[in-house]
Amino acid sequence: MTETTPISNASSSQNKPVASTASDPSALASDFETFLKMLTAQARNQDPLEPINSSEYAAQLAQFSMVEQQVRTNETLSELSALLGGPQMSQLSGWIGSxxxxxxxxxxxxxxxxxxxxxxxxxxxxxxxxxxxxxxxxxxxxxxxxxxxxxxxxxxxxxxxxxxxxxxxxxxxxxxxxxxxxxxxxxxxRVSEAQLERDDVILILEGGQAILAPLVTAVRSGDPQPL
Incomplete structure (x- = not known):
């Protein structure tokens, strides 16, 4: 007869890593995969004469659902962050050399x-x-x-x-x-670098001086101008 891992042990072993890695998308995804494998193995190897308690199994399924939702939420936030950061970096690059x-x-x-x-x-x-x-x-x-x-x-x-x-x-x-x-x-x-700090765009000029973008009163091409 195949030994069955107590449902309470599987549940407690998963609670800790999920709580400690919630802020790390890659670690959270790893916990999600591990949890799914453990849950599947436990259902496959359960003792037919002593089946898993239905209420405890339901609790594990609920926990599984929460981890899955957290992984998907983190993936969505990462995609939104990339979309929002792209235009900002494009705007910053437009200052360089001008x-x-x-x-x-x-x-x-x-x-x-x-x-x-x-x-x-x-x-x-x-x-x-x-x-x-x-x-x-x-x-x-x-x-x-x-x-x-x-x-x-x-x-x-x-x-x-x-x-x-x-x-x-x-x-x-x-x-x-x-x-x-x-x-x-x-x-x-001439602008040699542009930085984004919170809501402020900071321009680093030749020579190292830094100014806020709103202080700029005119912008022109960085090509040499006739004197």
């Missing part, structure tokens, strides 16, 4: 920097002020007050390129000799 305009320092590596000066309708002259990463003023240039774009070539008084690094820009507006205002100027930077 140039964005924002109120942020520009990374200078020898190529001229495009600056978007703020406007002041009451001013009759303007000065572009350039500061290095330490905040020291390294250059001052006169600007026409109507200029929408200024080019900073990054050359010192000897005509040599300044050190590579991050430079910030501001514009002083004058009326006669009176200083009306000094405002930060936006610059263009």
């Amino acid at each position: 140039e964005v305009r924002a109120l942020a320092p520009a990374y200078f590596d020898g190529d001229p920097v495009r600056v978007s000066p703020p406007q002041n309708d009451q001013a009759d002259s303007a000065i572009l002020v350039v500061r290095n990463g330490s905040g020291d003023i390294v250059d001052r240039q006169s600007l026409p007050v109507s200029h929408r774009t200024a080019i900073w070539n990054g050359l010192d008084s000897n005509g040599l390129p300044m050190a590579a690094g991050q430079y910030s820009f501001s514009v002083e507006h004058y009326r006669g000799v009176d200083l009306l205002s000094e405002e930060s100027a936006a610059t263009y930077n």
